[in-house]
Amino acid sequence: MRPRRGGRNLPGGGRIHPDSGGRSLAETHAHDQPGWRQLLPDEGKPRTGAARTTIHEVFARPGDQGMTASQGKVALVTGGNRGIGRGIAEALAADGATVALTARDAGAAEKAAIEIGHGARGYACDVRRPESVAALFQAVDRDLGGLDVLVNNAGVGLFGPVAGMSVEDWLTVIETNVNGVFFCTREALPRMKRRGGGYVFNVSSLAGKNTFPGGAAYSASKHAVNGFSETLFQEVREDGIRVTYLMPGSVATDFGRGSAAKQDWALQPSDVGEMVVDLLHTSPRALHSRVEMRPARPQKRP
Numbered sequence: 001m002r003p004r005r006g007g008r009n010l011p012g013g014g015r016i017h018p019d020s021g022g023r024s025l026a027e028t029h030a031h032d033q034p035g036w037r038q039l040l041p042d043e044g045k046p047r048t049g050a051a052r053t054t055i056h057e058v059f060a061r062p063g064d065q066g067m068t069a070s071q072g073k074v075a076l077v078t079g080g081n082r083g084i085g086r087g088i089a090e091a092l093a094a095d096g097a098t099v100a101l102t103a104r105d106a107g108a109a110e111k112a113a114i115e116i117g118h119g120a121r122g123y124a125c126d127v128r129r130p131e132s133v134a135a136l137f138q139a140v141d142r143d144l145g146g147l148d149v150l151v152n153n154a155g156v157g158l159f160g161p162v163a164g165m166s167v168e169d170w171l172t173v174i175e176t177n178v179n180g181v182f183f184c185t186r187e188a189l190p191r192m193k194r195r196g197g198g199y200v201f202n203v204s205s206l207a208g209k210n211t212f213p214g215g216a217a218y219s220a221s222k223h224a225v226n227g228f229s230e231t232l233f234q235e236v237r238e239d240g241i242r243v244t245y246l247m248p249g250s251v252a253t254d255f256g257r258g259s260a261a262k263q264d265w266a267l268q269p270s271d272v273g274e275m276v277v278d279l280l281h282t283s284p285r286a287l288h289s290r291v292e293m294r295p296a297r298p299q300k301r302p
């Protein structure tokens with residue numbers, strides 16, 4: 001059984017939360033949520049494996065009582081073919097979601113989806129182009145029937161002093177990291193509202209609060225993601241849509257000039273995936289709007 005923070009586990013998978021006054025999480029949610037709610041332990045498919053609640057249970061809506069764990073909620077991860085997005089896509093799929101992931105190349109997306117399994121689907125999308133994003137969401141509607149979770153992960157890092165930065169590099173960073181988040185979120189919101197709620201994760205960075213020479217474009221883009229996210233959650237919270245922006249420090253990927261192989265001290269993509277899944281498992285009553293993540297034991301500077 002996977003350890004959970006606080007509380008105690010109940011036989012059959014229910015769980016007593018430390019602040020619940022003795023009620024299980026399932027009971028707490030069932031009473032508190034006007035829309036989506038957590039299934040009671042004896043609703044839906046009997047559990048045979050780990051006692052941990054699944055995304056299906058956290059996101060269950062009234063009338064879903066008959067659904068089984070295999071009837072997945074749909075999660076779209078941009079840039080889910082590699083790096084952090086891949087870690088998130090794998091974690092979501094392992095937790096029972098039906099994952100749609102994107103890469104710029106259709107073959108790369110489809111290959112990653114096959115490797116992840118669990119019914120994952122791969123799609124080509126350039127998040128800088130609104131028409132490409134619109135086509136992606138239409139394809140997900142067609143293939144998977146809607147959307148419950150959006151992970152705005154696709155991003156690039158191009159670094160250099162402002163005085164020497166080309167207009168092209170500046171635009172690449174801003175258009176991918178900021179415009180892309182807007183284009184995808186704009187498509188996702190009406191779909192989530194139609195389903196009664198949802199969850200938007202925006203992958204920002206500690207560069208969204210810490211600045212450094214050479215990081216102007218990247219840092220500006222992540223500050224923008226933070227501001228976008230904080231505005232967004234205020235706009236959609238009453239629709240049952242939660243918004244979290246994640247601010248990882250160094251993650252072992254090929255991002256920028258990094259090398260996934262060398263960074264054994266860094267966070268791993270799976271750490272970010274685990275955080276996304278953990279946040280999905282939190283009470284819909286709580287909004288964890290901003291999450292900072294950093295290596296516990298970072299490499300010491302010489």
Ligand SMILES: NC(=O)c1ccc[n+]([C@@H]2O[C@H](COP(=O)([O-])OP(=O)(O)OC[C@H]3O[C@@H](n4cnc5c(N)ncnc54)[C@H](OP(=O)(O)O)[C@@H]3O)[C@@H](O)[C@H]2O)c1
Binds near residue numbers: 078153156176205255
């Ligand atoms: N690695 C870190 O230390 C770190 C730390 C904090 C935050 N982040 C953030 O985490 C996110 C993922 O980074 P990563 O480290 O996983 O980088 P990565 O390994 O380089 O992966 C980047 C992903 O973004 C996709 N992408 C890039 N440009 C795109 C575009 N125009 N349209 C659609 N997809 C595009 C890539 O797709 P292709 O395969 O098609 O290129 C790839 O899937 C980024 O937002 C980054 O800013 C990274």
